[in-house]
Amino acid sequence: MNQKSKKIHDIIFQNRVKLHLFETSQRKIWTIVGKEKEHWIDPELNFCSCSGYYFGMLKNKKPCYHIESIHIAKQEKKFETIKFFDEEYNSFITGLLAEL
C-alpha cells in the first residue's frame, strides 16, 4: 500500500467522511475531518479546500487524496450522514468557512 492509499484507507476506516444533508432541499455538503482542520470537498466539481489540493492543481493538475476518498466512501457507503434543516444552511456554511 502506498502513502496515498494508506491515507485514503485511514480516512474511510476512521469514519472521517461526513455528509451534511439539508432537509428538505437535499443540499449536500461533504467534509473530511483532517488532523487540524476540516476540509470541504465538492465531489461534483472535484474541488477540495485543503492546501494540498491547491498546490497539487497548481503544480501538476493533480487533485488531493480527499477527493478520491469521497468517491470511495460513496461507493462503499462508508460515511456518516448528519442531517440539518434548511434554515441552518447559512450558519453552517459560515461556521465551516471560519474553520477552513
Ligand SMILES: [Zn+2]
Ligand atoms: Zn484535499
